[in-house]
Amino acid sequence: RATGNGWxxxxxxxxxxxxxxxxxxxxxxxxxEQSPIDLCGAEALPADRTTTLxxxxxxxxxxxxxxxxxxxxxSQKGTETMTLDANDIPRIVGRQAESxxxxxxxxxxxxxxxxxxxxxxxxxxxxxxxGVQHPLEIHFVHHNSKYADLGAALASGNKDALLVVGQFFExxxxxxxxxxxxxxxxxxxxxxxxxxxxxxxxxxxxDQTGGFYTYKGSLTTPTCNPVVTWVVMSKVxxxxxxxxxxxxxxxxxxxxxxxxxxxxxxxxxxxxxDVYVSKEVKTLACSAEGA
Numbered sequence: 518r519a520t521g522n523g524w525x526x527x528x529x530x531x532x533x534x535x536x537x538x539x540x541x542x543x544x545x546x547x548x549x550e551q552s553p554i555d556l557c558g559a560e561a562l563p564a565d566r567t568t569t570l571x572x573x574x575x576x577x578x579x580x581x582x583x584x585x586x587x588x589x590x591x592s593q594k595g596t597e598t599m600t601l602d603a604n605d606i607p608r609i610v611g612r613q614a615e616s617x618x619x620x621x622x623x624x625x626x627x628x629x630x631x632x633x634x635x636x637x638x639x640x641x642x643x644x645x646x647x648g649v650q651h652p653l654e655i656h657f658v659h660h661n662s663k664y665a666d667l668g669a670a671l672a673s674g675n676k677d678a679l680l681v682v683g684q685f686f687e688x689x690x691x692x693x694x695x696x697x698x699x700x701x702x703x704x705x706x707x708x709x710x711x712x713x714x715x716x717x718x719x720x721x722x723x724d725q726t727g728g729f730y731t732y733k734g735s736l737t738t739p740t741c742n743p744v745v746t747w748v749v750m751s752k753v754x755x756x757x758x759x760x761x762x763x764x765x766x767x768x769x770x771x772x773x774x775x776x777x778x779x780x781x782x783x784x785x786x787x788x789x790x791d792v793y794v795s796k797e798v799k800t801l802a803c804s805a806e807g808a
Contacts, residue, residue, distance in 0.1 A: 524739050527778045535782055538739050546741035551785035552734030553643035556749060557803035559730055559792040567604040568795060570682075570725065570748065574599050574625075578716040583702050585767045588780050591628040591699075594714065599625035601659055603680060603748065609793060610733045612676050612746040623659035623680045626667040628722070630655050631737075632764045633779035638688050643737050643781045644749050646685070646730075647801045651753060652761055653686035654781075655722055656737075671742055676733075678744035684723050689755025695721035700760040703767060727752025728797025732790055737782045751798045 523541035525533045539547035562568040580594040593599060601623040607613035613621060631654045633641030642654035659680045664670035670678040692700075695717035702713040728751045735743040768776055787803075794800050 526780045526782070527776070528783065529778075538741065541739070544740040545735065545743055546739055548735070548741065548743050549788055550733055550735055550743040550790065551741060552737050552745065552747060553645075553782060554732070554734065554785055554787050554790075554792070555645040555648060555803060556730040556732075556792055557645075557647045557801060559794040559798070559800040562606070562609060562731070562793045562795055564796075566609060568606055568609070569604055570606075570729070571602040571604070572720065572723075573601070574719045576718070576720075578718050580714060580716055583699060583713060583715055585703070587767070587769045587776075589630045589699075589703075589764065589767060591717075593625060593627075599719065600662070601625075601680065601682070603746065606731055606748065606793075607677060607680065607746045610731055610746055610791070612680075612733050612744075621677060621680075622662040624662045625719075626658045626660050628655055628657045628719075630764060631779070631781045632761070632768075633781065634777055635762075635765045635768070637765075637779070638758070638761070641779050641781055642685050644683055644685075644747075645784065646749075646751065648804055651685040651687050653756060653764060655684045655686070657682040657684075657719075657723070671744065674742075674744070676744055677746075678742070679736075680746040680748065682723065683747065683749035685750065685753045686756045686761075687753045688758050688761060690757065692756045692760060693721035693754070695719070696754075696756055696760065700756075700763045703763040722754075724750055724752040724754050726797075728795035730792055730794050730798065730800075732792040734790075735785075751794070 527534045575597045581591045584590045642651040660667045660670035698715045730749045734745050734747045735741050
């Protein structure tokens with residue numbers, strides 16, 4: 518979409534597309550440690566470190582607002598505790614100093630989705646797994662609790678500012694109740710409006726059973742700040758084709774006009790960064806193209 522801030526996701530746009538973000542308002546978009554990347558050739562997280570993901574998300578449904586403006590956002594309306602402790606993971610990937618012995622508490626800020634072009638079932642996610650792209654990816658954005666909010670965390674410029682959890686989806690026969698609530702809201706609202714107030718169980722949108730990949734990276738939209746600890750789930754969840762179509766129907770420009778491109782950033786160079794996997798993941802070497 519055209520964001521009104523000098524950038525969009527249209528790879529054919531020679532003025533505002535992803536290749537030109539660095540020369541527009543993408544302050545860090547040509548910097549090192551950019552995301553997304555192909556998650557491949559990973560090494561096991563150290564067995565002598567604590568590398569679990571401890572979510573403190575409510576078991577009951579949470580009141581959220583779903584908004585679309587060419588992307589789709591979930592924001593929390595209530596005051597329920599939604600935090601994450603990633604234990605040693607930020608230290609291992611290089612986002613927290615080893616000398617800091619207190620684990621970071623990561624506070625949920627918002628979640629948003631990335632998808633591909635209309636009718637495409639094999640593009641849309643920002644990250645790949647071993648050369649494979651999926652049609653949908655959700656990002657749960659958390660900020661370090663030592664900062665007042667997401668904006669303050671980014672303004673700090675510090676490497677420990679954010680942790681983002683990524684979850685892939687592929688086309689299948691079923692979906693969670695949470696995804697059903699989101700797509701039902703999509704189906705009854707215009708592309709550019711604030712949509713419904715919905716109630717969802719956030720953990721129904723994350724599947725930890727297959728383990729995860731983790732690395733140091735950046736935001737995937739301008740200003741592409743390289744201050745993110747990425748944790749991307751290996752297990753792919755499902756969404757029916759009809760529900761995926763509802764996401765793709767919401768790709769609009771800043772004036773609300775339908776556009777054909779998706780809202781995902783192309784892969785970025787890995788630049789020698791280490792990618793780690795939890796013990797559940799069996800990882801393959803990168804292809805020459807995916808490296």
